Amino acid sequence: MSKxxxxxxxxxxxxxxxxxxxxRRGFKLLDAFTPFPVEDVADMLNPRPSRVRVCMFxxxxxxxxxxxxxxxxxxxxxxxxxxxxxxxxxxxxxMLVPFATGILGATIAGxxxxxxxxxxxxxxxxxxxxxxxxxxxxxxxFLAIEAPEAEAERGExxxxxxxxxxxxxxxxDS
Amino acid sequence: xxxxxxDDVTPSRRFTLPSGRSYEKVNELVTSPLIxxxxxxxxxxxxxxxxxxxxxxxFLVCIVMIFTRGIGIWGLNTSVVWGFxxxxxxxxxxxGNAGTLISSMxxxxxxxxxxxxxxxxxxxxxxxxxxxxxxxxxHLGRSLYFYWLTPYPNTMTVWPQxxxxxxxxxxxxxxxxxxxxxxxxxxxxxxxxxxxDRARSPRQRxxxxxxxxxxxxxxxxxRVYQLYHVAMACxxxxxxxxxxxxxxxxxxxxxxxxWSEAIFxxxxxxxxxxxxxxxxxxxxxxxxxxFRLQPLITDEHFDVMAKIMLAxxxxxxxxxxxxxFNAWYGGERAERSLVWFEFTGAYAPLFFAMLFCNVLxxxxxxxxxxxRSILSVFVLAVAINVGMWLERILIIWNxxxxxxxxxxxxxxxxxxxxxxxxFGSLGFFxxxxxxxxxLIPTVSMHEVRDLVAEEIES
Numbered sequence: 194m195s196k197x198x199x200x201x202x203x204x205x206x207x208x209x210x211x212x213x214x215x216x217r218r219g220f221k222l223l224d225a226f227t228p229f230p231v232e233d234v235a236d237m238l239n240p241r242p243s244r245v246r247v248c249m250f251x252x253x254x255x256x257x258x259x260x261x262x263x264x265x266x267x268x269x270x271x272x273x274x275x276x277x278x279x280x281x282x283x284x285x286x287x288m289l290v291p292f293a294t295g296i297l298g299a300t301i302a303g304x305x306x307x308x309x310x311x312x313x314x315x316x317x318x319x320x321x322x323x324x325x326x327x328x329x330x331x332x333x334x335f336l337a338i339e340a341p342e343a344e345a346e347r348g349e350x351x352x353x354x355x356x357x358x359x360x361x362x363x364x365x366d367s
Numbered sequence: 368x369x370x371x372x373x374d375d376v377t378p379s380r381r382f383t384l385p386s387g388r389s390y391e392k393v394n395e396l397v398t399s400p401l402i403x404x405x406x407x408x409x410x411x412x413x414x415x416x417x418x419x420x421x422x423x424x425x426f427l428v429c430i431v432m433i434f435t436r437g438i439g440i441w442g443l444n445t446s447v448v449w450g451f452x453x454x455x456x457x458x459x460x461x462x463g464n465a466g467t468l469i470s471s472m473x474x475x476x477x478x479x480x481x482x483x484x485x486x487x488x489x490x491x492x493x494x495x496x497x498x499x500x501x502x503x504x505x506h507l508g509r510s511l512y513f514y515w516l517t518p519y520p521n522t523m524t525v526w527p528q529x530x531x532x533x534x535x536x537x538x539x540x541x542x543x544x545x546x547x548x549x550x551x552x553x554x555x556x557x558x559x560x561x562x563x564d565r566a567r568s569p570r571q572r573x574x575x576x577x578x579x580x581x582x583x584x585x586x587x588x589x590r591v592y593q594l595y596h597v598a599m600a601c602x603x604x605x606x607x608x609x610x611x612x613x614x615x616x617x618x619x620x621x622x623x624x625x626w627s628e629a630i631f632x633x634x635x636x637x638x639x640x641x642x643x644x645x646x647x648x649x650x651x652x653x654x655x656x657x658f659r660l661q662p663l664i665t666d667e668h669f670d671v672m673a674k675i676m677l678a679x680x681x682x683x684x685x686x687x688x689x690x691x692f693n694a695w696y697g698g699e700r701a702e703r704s705l706v707w708f709e710f711t712g713a714y715a716p717l718f719f720a721m722l723f724c725n726v727l728x729x730x731x732x733x734x735x736x737x738x739r740s741i742l743s744v745f746v747l748a749v750a751i752n753v754g755m756w757l758e759r760i761l762i763i764w765n766x767x768x769x770x771x772x773x774x775x776x777x778x779x780x781x782x783x784x785x786x787x788x789x790f791g792s793l794g795f796f797x798x799x800x801x802x803x804x805x806l807i808p809t810v811s812m813h814e815v816r817d818l819v820a821e822e823i824e825s
């Protein structure tokens with residue numbers, strides 16, 4: 194199993210600088226764990242573009258179309274009802290239901306996609322076993338880089354992380 | 368403070384006290400009531416809980432009475448067929464709209480001070496919208512048939528009437544309630560993780576851990592999370608506007624003097640935001656005091672919220688003026704007669720009280736000293752809530768008591784059940800809110816950490 198180096202920082206600034214230094218020196222950044230979003234670091238990880246919003250759009254359009262289709266079918270074919278001479282397909286009056294349910298559909302589709310892309314819910318994760326890791330949700334910033342195979346290089350990586358202000362550097366299974 | 372001076376101050380410095388400006392301090396302030404239960408005094412909470420539980424029982428008794436005896440126990444009559452039930456409904460749904468509107472609109476406007484208040488504003492939304500949803504059902508008279516609103520294949524071979532505002536209402540409330548639950552929950556996920564990681568008892572770790580879905584603060588996850596959260600906020604604003612417009616159309620889709628399609632939807636949306644902000648101010652003051660959150664919720668929060676309420680009060684005043692002007696300019700007898708009845712009829716004292724609470728009293732917010740005193744902002748916010756309730760009851764009473772046919776003119780006299788239902792629902796709201804503050808982090812910790820970060824990092 195490959196190893197990773199996990200460096201702990203007290204500030205987002207330290208994390209950012211360490212991530213820049215590590216990627217400049219050719220170490221592979223794996224992930225960062227932070228108590229609030231630190232955007233520059235996420236960009237350095239070269240993440241795959243997220244499809245959350247595409248899914249939300251598709252989910253919204255789908256549900257809205259189903260709602261409008263349902264209204265049309267029931268009002269025009271299955272239960273035609275003359276309400277004061279209004280046309281059976283009173284589409285302007287039909288718009289609210291697709292609009293409201295479409296937004297709900299987009300939200301639910303986005304939530305499902307969010308869970309899919311993040312792999313959550315995953316109640317247990319190997320890193321939770323690392324001592325002190327719980328502070329990633331409180332006040333500490335962690336940077337995970339791939340540990341080089343060679344002993345010398347690994348020492349160099351640890352030194353570079355320490356040099357950037359890491360409070361501790363731990364080794365963990367990745 | 369001059370404008371230039373405010374511009375120089377960062378949001379972090381302006382909206383937090385030095386004693387709250389560290390990540391650990393934020394966590395400690397918000398989570399200790401949840402985790403360190405033994406050392407935290409809950410006496411006032413229990414007193415409030417007991418009082419609200421008593422009111423909740425009264426509310427349940429009212430509902431049982433309405434189900435068994437019918438809606439005749441209220442002061443309804445053949446002219447004024449809507450009463451406190453629908454006024455309460457509109458009042459609650461207005462408050463229920465504001466939380467999401469405030470939270471998502473301020474997020475999109477990058478008003479970072481929202482971080483300290485958005486959590487309980489959203490909780491307020493959920494409970495208020497849920498209570499609002501009860502009122503149309505209990506007011507139906509034959510409440511057991513409320514499921515006829517849903518489209519389902521049935522032996523009667525009929526489908527809902529899609530042109531009806533009542534059906535729009537059903538879908539709008541349902542969609543909005545489910546949307547609000549998701550919006551609130553997604554905002555909570557990282558905070559549940561914080562509570563999970565700080566909790567010492569295995570039971571708490573398990574419960575909060577499950578609610579956190581295994582959130583670990585990964586930078587990749589944060590990225591998706593933010594995209595999703597902002598996209599939700601973008602959808603939330605039009606949903607809220609459409610929901611309260613539909614509530615306005617519940618009235619305006621009919622043909623009664625004073626219920627005008629041209630003005631009701633926007634007028635209702637502004638009213639919702641206004642009363643909702645007033646309710647948020649009340650809850651902010653109470654939560655801040657009860658949980659000693661002074662370092663995270665400052666005078667500045669009340670100052671900006673007072674400014675928003677001031678702007679809303681002016682728009683409300685403008686709406687009232689527009690209504691009166693159009694009634695006169697339109698020239699229709701019934702419309703003109705209705706406005707005259709508003710000012711001189713049996714409900715006139717309430718009408719003037721409403722104008723005072725909604726338009727006149729909030730003008731005090733022009734003065735900096737008033738905006739910066741939490742007590743005065745709180746008192747005025749309570750007045751606005753009362754005024755907005757009066758507005759809703761008067762929209763119903765005035766029009767229905769003074770319609771097109773003079774032989775139908777009749778007043779509404781509320782019974783004790785009207786009052787018990789109204790205050791019972793208020794008690795039920797407080798009951799739910801107290802349970803919320805006891806179990807769930809009241810402030811969005813990850814967003815406040817982000818807010819104070821600029822101060823810590825520089």
